[in-house]
Amino acid sequence: MRKSRIGLASASLIAVAGLTLAGCAAADETATDAADTTEEAAVTGADTYEVYALLPQGNDQAYGTTYLPPMLAKAAELGINLTITNSEYDGDKQASECEVAVAAQPDGIILWPAIADTIRPCLEAAQAAGIPVWITNADVNPEDTELTYGYSGTDSYGQGAASAEIMCEIVDGAEIGIIQINGLTGNSVATLRGNGFKETIASNCPNVTILAEQPGDWVPDKSQIAASEMLTSVGIENVQGMYAADDSMIKGGIDALKARGLDPADFFITSIGGTFLGNPLVVSGELDGTIFQSSSWDGENAVIGMYSVLSGEVTADDERVALYMPNPKVTAANASDAEVAPEW
Amino acid sequence: MSQTQTIQIGQRETTFFGKLRLKIARRTEGRAVILLAVVLIVVSLTEPLVFTAYQVSLGRIALIGLVALGLTAVILMGELDLSVASTLAVSGVVMALIPDVRLGVVVALGVGLLIGLINGFFVAVVGINSFIATLGMLFALRGLAFILSDEAPVRIVDTDAGIAFGLALIGPLTPRVLIFILAFVVLQIFVSRVKAGREFFAVGGNRQAAYDAGIPVKRRIFTGFMISGFVASLAGVINTLERTAADPRAGLTVLLASFAAAIIGGNYLKGGRGSIVGTLIGATALGVLQVAFTLSGVQVPVQEIFIGLILLLAVTTDPANLRAVLGSIRSVLQGRLKFQS
């Protein structure tokens, strides 16, 4: 009796849940896009290049979700058949995927290192097998560059530095204390951005002191708590500024200020991203500046770079190509301009 | 008169097939074998490369399987070790921090043994449920890995040694694969031929009986945890060498994967039932599947759904469970149908 009732109720609710997920999909076309384009690429059989793209993230994270579609589109356009893997930032998993890719003997490998330090063996294996490797998004360590044909993407360290530059600029010599919200502990991008910011602050404007730093794990809620607690620990009166390694975290940080009845506009706040979360904050003046990072530029140029190698434009003996993504500083001045309009 | 009287226990099989049937009936890896067969057939049709590039597949199997082997030793005794992934990370970091590679390896493996010792102490001596004790270690050791590594990957000093380590040693087999095979053989012999190993089944199957029979249960538990700790650190060392760097976040996907392998391999979490062979088969099935996924570039979410379904299938189709469910369904129907007719 009770059993059947539960069964009935659940049956009716499963339908609703189905509808929900449909809702999610609708709210976020990109995921499905990605799937479609993969198939397209797959069917354009004949004279296409076979390329493996070894990425540490995909549709499981915000950036990857907007990185993939342009990449796939460009690949289809250039007649490149992409096989994409996602190691979820597990170095061992990516290394193993690299072995698989090398064994598959593709025309080329696009590599986004999960952990730069652990990638050399993969590069050597690829070189030994005569497979050209193009690095995307996050570059390998200097000593490993000679094993790769080129790089396109951001300079995570540079982004941190740029964000620091904005900070120094707006602070303009005043003696202030700030708090720093980092990405997921141990994550290489998090580390690079963090160091880039810290060291630039130290060199360019020693008048700014970083009073405390805690991880916000890339998500707003954890960042808000961490920020609020740092305010407590260093004493709110000593804090005039805040830096977060990405927009969704700075959103949390700003909410932490609001929650204490403080006006973010009175604080010096910078971050990195230029996302649909960050830019509105810049426009509204709560966020003083962020560093725009174009996921679509990133995705497209990975393929373009690879293509330049496949088509023979770039050869092994050429100087290593490095396409650095323009990282425009987004401030109240240009936040609403078209070219830095939020795309992810 | 009683002397002449004898009582017959259990069935006697004389024919060859009878004996064979009995042997099979006594094994626990049935479902794992079936799964493996299915996976192999499907993969051979869709991604034959998995087999042509078998050394790669072997590498992946070794990656998943090594930790799982150690874990099995603990599971056989009805205990759990959640700390293996963190152990892997810590020992990796420790090794990378030590300039001299040889010394590093030794110390790292020592760390693994020490962790096993600590787990064993809490479980056997203090008497904490291993699930909880190792849960604590899971957090503590992960934290330790971050502290030691200053929250960033640590490169080993002698990277060339690392690179060399990653290359094939005998034929197409890399040291990782060879070590994995070695570990399998040693553990298999240990639990099937060595007295102490056999007694793992007693500790897991009927602990009171083991005590009463004078089996040093505590020592066995220590042994088990030290095996899993050692093997986990071994995996940490291998990864660190092959990657030329140690990541404090390493092994995030290892814990779940190795559990999956052990379970699919027919190991019974309450202990006393299972086998190292089963774990090997489970790991092989998972490894081949993952390589196939990678080759065909299936989205990670889809892969996760696949693995999840297989795992769910594996636990729900435990013969005993299945018989119970089918039985109860049938008995319910039985009553009703007969009643109406």
Added chain:
Amino acid sequence: MTTSSPFAADVVIEARNIVKRFGGATAVDDVSLEVRVGEIHAVVGENGAGKSTLMRVLAGVIAQDGGQVLVDGVKLETGAKNSIAAGISLVHQELSLVPEMTVAENIMLGYAPTRLGFTKSAELNAIAAKALEEIGVSVDLNERISRLSVALRQFVEIARAVARDPKVLILDEPTATLTPTETDYLLNMLQRLAANGMAIIYISHRIPEVFRIGNKVTILRDGKQVMNGNIADTTPDNVIDQMVGRELKLDLQSRRVANPGEVVVRAIGIRAPGVNGVDLEVREGEIVGLGGLVGAGRTELVRAIIGADNRTAGRVTITRKGKSAIITTFQSAVRNGVAFVPEERRVDGLALAMTVAENITLTNRHELSRFGVQIRGRISAFAQDLADKVGLRPPLITLEAGMYSGGNQQKIVIAKWLGRRPDFIVLDEPTRGVDVGAKAEIHRLVRELAEEGTAVLMVSSDLPELLELSDVIHVVRDGTIVGTLPASEANEKSVMSLAAGEKMVDA
């Protein structure tokens, strides 16, 4: 009746003034006994009289708080290894075998012969085979215990004890799970072993067995030694009186006259693992007894009837107050007024860690709640009432069930069902491992139930009990009913001959 020891030899094992306490409670209080070569020393006493504790001390499993144990005049140190070394083997009350290990490995558990740590399987099998041969049991050495029937595992257990070729063999209730034939077989075996020079300490509730094979007897009561002497110098009645410490009227009063009413339970074509097509009826106010050997499928049968275990075929209907319902799952059985006192009290009967009140609440929760919310006041009154009714000693419903002795635990199990005023109650070995006093009270309760019109179905391996209580006895063999005896025709001989099949009657 008793045979005095063939050897006039020395003491093998001697206990001097053994004292053992648990917490503040004294379990064994100044007990001394000695056993000589070739002697069978019986230890009897009510449940919780301290027998098992004393045995654990003698076997060196637990340390005594006072006194000492001497083996061949040498003090025995605690520890399983030591006692094995000293030549003592203990056959436990609970089966202590490892399910997934082979028969041979179980027999040699803990001291398999090794070379450099590796098991020498050939030698291991040889020793195991010899032990099995010695007790006259034939079995595939490589069979997994998990694939053997429960009743027969006991023999592997004994084979293990014998395989250690001990000086002293201690058996704790070895016949509890055995059939009369098997028991008889075991007793012969023990006498044989004794004759070959083994000193045997034998614990049992079954006085006749004691008198059949024992040379000496020790009687314990509340941990104290109330008698230690030659069997020859005493009588069964005397022993029982000493055990309970009071003149106990053994339930030999004439059986109640039964006047069964309508059929309450009708089971047709019941099939299940170990049950091959059984039809059965139980009437209102009738006590139906199921006789037979252990492993004959009685437990399987009753569990299949009430849906406690799955049945592969068959239909069971229960008719109460004109309305009949069909029993499929155990829940449906309980909903239709069925009560079940299972064989494995500690496993299936009680949540030992929960209080008496909670255990009673379990079966009566619907009556003790409104809209699924429990009514605390009503619960305690309800539980206390039942505890008193079944004569729980002490009647403390806030005590954990696990704190009580076997007999009292069984009373709690019965109490939790009495609360439902069942129309049909199934009792599986209701007095196994229960002391004589509690046994009498349980019998009283069963009778009362029948008087009140409850249909009773009882499985019992205790023949006197079966004969005394049942209005009709079905004898089960190989999963089928091989004969039905009305009370008038039922007696030990008739039941046994049916149960064992002709060829074994002489055994």
Added chain:
Amino acid sequence: MAKETLTEVITVANSGEADVKKSRSALPWIADNGIFIFTALLLLFAAVFVDGFASLANITDVFHRAAPIGIVAAGMTFVVISGNYLDLSVVAQVATSAVIMLAVSNLYGVPIAMLAALGAAMMYALVNGIAVGYFKANAVIVTLSTTYIGVGVLRFFSGGSIFFGPEDGPIRAFGASKLGPIPYSAIVLIIVTILLAFVLNRTNFGFVVRSFGSNESATRLGGVNTGLVIIGAFFVTALAAMVAGWVLAAFSNTAVSSMSTGYDFQALAAIIVGGTSVFGGKGSVFRTLLGVIFVSVLTNVLVISNISFGYQQVALGVLIVVAVTVDALSRKVGKR
């Protein structure tokens, strides 16, 4: 009477297995009441020695930390007490609920979103419950596999994209509102705790859950449909996870598939620190609340003392081990 009781207890003691609760050691008492004392001591210590801990703003932060985990843990207590270790799939459940809440409410409004989340929770409860309750499969592995499946499905549909609600929406309003220093999320936590405590201690369902955890077979042979009990336990957990997801979504007004990482073991840690036994049968929802408060305060203290993440993890690990060690030792002392 008293004397008779004693003799009875003695005879009980003789039967060996019975353990007589007689001991002069303080340990058992500490094990039973430790969490109360230690929580009190920790609060006292923090209030006195840690600057800013006592500030209202910080108390709010502690509540913010405690709320989502606490709600999950309160629900998961049912699974733990039923003797099934834990429900790993809460990670997937919380994220699913949060994403559905924002994604769907943006399209169809909050009520539909709530229904949809409820539907998802229902499915988790059914799959976990049927597999564990009727197939008798091990809960750890079952919920591990449903985590794989759940996270997979969620990511497949939502990708990693961050969903967020309108700044002036009701969800935002709820997330930002406070009663004095107490955020609404914490009030939800308290309500959930009281509600579930009542269910566990006073209702038949709660009773059979405890009984099942204490002795499965005896409970089944008491006429209980144990399969339903397990489904029920997982359903309570799923509902709690769902509510936690809402609270989490409302707190930051954003939802992303990765936001509940680590909730599984963090919740279990809180339950254990609270003193609920993983062997099943014994425990309470209030203990879990205390455990959550203890862990949250500890983490908060470490953060505002600017202790790095690594040390925070070590502290949590050590805390778990210490908590169970005290419990285990006390049980040993009790035995003697």
